[in-house]
Amino acid sequence: MRRALLVAAAAALALAGCSSGPADGKVTITFWDNNGGPGRTPIYEELIKRFEAANPDIHVDYVGIPSSSVQQKYDTAIAGGGTPDVGGVTTSYLSNMVGQEALVPLDEKVDGGPLKGKLLPSLVETVRQTAPDNKLYSVPSSGNMDVIWYRTDWFAEKGVQPPRTWDEFTAAAEKLTDASANRYGYTIRGGAGSVFQLLTEAYAYSGTDSFFEGGKSTVDAPGNADLVEKVAALYKKATPEADVNNNYTQMVAQFTGGSAAMMHHNLGSYGDVTKALGDKVQALPLPVGPSGKRTVVPNPTDGFAVFRNSENQDAAWKFVEFLTSAESNSYWNEKVGQIPANTDVRSQPWIEQNKPVKMALDVLEDPATITVPAPVYLPQYSSITKADSEPQYQKVLLGQLGADEFLKAMAEKLTTAQQEWEDRK
Numbered sequence: 001m002r003r004a005l006l007v008a009a010a011a012a013l014a015l016a017g018c019s020s021g022p023a024d025g026k027v028t029i030t031f032w033d034n035n036g037g038p039g040r041t042p043i044y045e046e047l048i049k050r051f052e053a054a055n056p057d058i059h060v061d062y063v064g065i066p067s068s069s070v071q072q073k074y075d076t077a078i079a080g081g082g083t084p085d086v087g088g089v090t091t092s093y094l095s096n097m098v099g100q101e102a103l104v105p106l107d108e109k110v111d112g113g114p115l116k117g118k119l120l121p122s123l124v125e126t127v128r129q130t131a132p133d134n135k136l137y138s139v140p141s142s143g144n145m146d147v148i149w150y151r152t153d154w155f156a157e158k159g160v161q162p163p164r165t166w167d168e169f170t171a172a173a174e175k176l177t178d179a180s181a182n183r184y185g186y187t188i189r190g191g192a193g194s195v196f197q198l199l200t201e202a203y204a205y206s207g208t209d210s211f212f213e214g215g216k217s218t219v220d221a222p223g224n225a226d227l228v229e230k231v232a233a234l235y236k237k238a239t240p241e242a243d244v245n246n247n248y249t250q251m252v253a254q255f256t257g258g259s260a261a262m263m264h265h266n267l268g269s270y271g272d273v274t275k276a277l278g279d280k281v282q283a284l285p286l287p288v289g290p291s292g293k294r295t296v297v298p299n300p301t302d303g304f305a306v307f308r309n310s311e312n313q314d315a316a317w318k319f320v321e322f323l324t325s326a327e328s329n330s331y332w333n334e335k336v337g338q339i340p341a342n343t344d345v346r347s348q349p350w351i352e353q354n355k356p357v358k359m360a361l362d363v364l365e366d367p368a369t370i371t372v373p374a375p376v377y378l379p380q381y382s383s384i385t386k387a388d389s390e391p392q393y394q395k396v397l398l399g400q401l402g403a404d405e406f407l408k409a410m411a412e413k414l415t416t417a418q419q420e421w422e423d424r425k
Contacts, residue, residue: 027315028059032073034088034302036064039271043335051322058315068192071096071382078102085310086319089138091130092300095377098131104306105135109317115139115324120341122364122371126301130377132424138303139324141332143339144266145296145360146200147283149273154183154261166205166287169262170230173238176261186234187260189251190244190397195385195410197264198393199374200286200297202227202407207291209370215422217414220407223289228396228403235397244397266299267356270337283356285363295370296363303341333357339364380417384410 033044041064048060063084065073071093077083078100089097097103110116123140131137148169150162158176163169173185189197199219206223218224235243240259242250248265255263256276263273264286273281288294304320306313322328326344333340334350337357345351352358363369375381389410395401 026057026059027312028061029085029310029312029315029319030061030063031319032070032084032087033062033064034070034090035067037066040064040336043332047323047328047331050328051319054322055315055318058318060319074102075100081309083307083309085307085312085316087305087307088302089305090300090302091127091138092376092382094127094130094138094305095132096379097305098137099379102308103137104308104310104313105137106139106306106317106320107136109321110136110139113321115321115342118326118342118344119324120339120343122298123301123341126298126373127303129373132377138301138305139320140301140303140341141324141329142302142336142341143360143364144268144299144302145339145364146197146264146266146286146299147356147360148262148264148286149255149269149281149283150262151277151280152282153280162282162284163287166227166230166289169287170234170238173234173262177238182259184240184254184260185238186262187246187251187254188231188235188239188243188397189246189248189264190235190394191250192247192386192390194246194393195389196374198228198231199224199385201231201264203295203297203372204286205230205289207289207293207295207370209293209295209372211372211375211414212418215415215419217411217418219414220404220411223291225403225407227289228407232396232399232403244394267338267360268299268336270356271335274337283359285359293370294363294366294368295372297372297374300376302338375414375418375421378414378417378421380413384413384417388413 033040044062048062052058052060074087074093074097078097083102119140120143123143124136127136127138127140128134154176155162160172160175163172176185177183202224205227206221208218208221208223211218240254243254246254251263252269252272254260256273304323306316306320310316324342326342329340329342330345330348333345337354339357339360392401392406392409396403396406
């Protein structure tokens with residue numbers, strides 16, 4: 001009998017030790033990382049360790065979700081009432097979540113605490129533009145910009161200078177190609193995620209300064225079609241044939257594996273390319289077109305949101321505030337090679353030492369640079385540019401569809417979506 005009582009007491013103590021609920025005085029919040037994986041998860045684990053040390057009454061459960069399935073995961077959770085307390089979100093699907101009334105507006109919390117006046121205004125504005133009521137439903141954490149990653153050693157071998165214009169770019173891609181040695185000047189992303197990259201190239205080339213003019217999409221502007229034709233002309237001439245099916249992983253493998261001299265992506269691939277190529281890789285801004293104007297289509301802005309269903313919103317906000325503090329924001333962005341949202345980070349030495357980030361900041365801060373925000377606030381934007389348009393782009397690469405026809409179909413759908421958006425406002 002006595003032994004049974006001791007076992008029961010030990011079990012009760014063990015349960016109490018494992019508990020993360022009110023019994024031990026701790027609050028548990030769940031955090032969904034919207035792009036979980038080996039590149040980011042260890043960084044968040046370190047930040048969570050620091051947060052829990054500073055806030056011993058709060059425990060954070062980390063859940064890493066692949067970026068390819070995160071939007072569906074959020075939609076399912078919202079429909080079923082199983083949302084986390086805090087979630088990483090980007091402006092590419094923020095509008096959809098706001099439309100489902102899943103998130104807490106954070107304007108007053110930002111203005112009432114240490115983040116007031118400390119967030120990059122352009123990123124804050126990008127997030128506000130995503131919401132129909134112009135409220136801040138996500139605290140921006142990182143900025144990003146599309147770049148051309150290039151092999152400095154291959155450029156030196158061939159005596160090629162980093163291209164400043166699209167004509168120089170295509171000439172460099174051809175000169176750097178040696179198909180007999182399985183070396184190509186460029187690798188195209190022809191599969192999943194291709195069209196957003198293509199549009200940033202098209203607007204950089206054409207110099208078109210808005211996605212809509214008079215309510216109509218400018219995606220099918222003549223200059224944009226010219227760029228699509230130029231890229232399609234490189235396919236199989238200065239790129240591997242397999243590129244037509246490239247998703248991000250396959251495209252990076254072409255570049256880091258030694259098959260391509262140049263790759264278009266954004267600063268987010270800093271970790272992958274520098275880990276593989278070290279100081280043999282550098283970044284340059286997307287080339288300019290005949291107009292000479294530098295136009296940049298900003299990437300979706302990353303940030304953190306608090307969910308309306310959270311039973312611990314104060315603890316959730318405290319975690320968001322911690323993640324976007326100068327110290328945490330500097331740690332995160334230095335590790336991933338992106339632009340910090342907290343302006344107090346700008347004076348950190350690593351900003352000057354990280355050439356790709358410094359280059360991107362110089363471009364974005366140049367008064368001559370024109371930013372052309374993509375209409376990611378449109379609920380249909382993702383489906384139009386992905387499910388509807390990516391297979392069509394592959395037909396363009398394969399010579400089965402003209403660039404004009406491809407862009408015109410996309411422009412008509414975007415125009416309709418924009419009109420519906422305006423009608424609902």
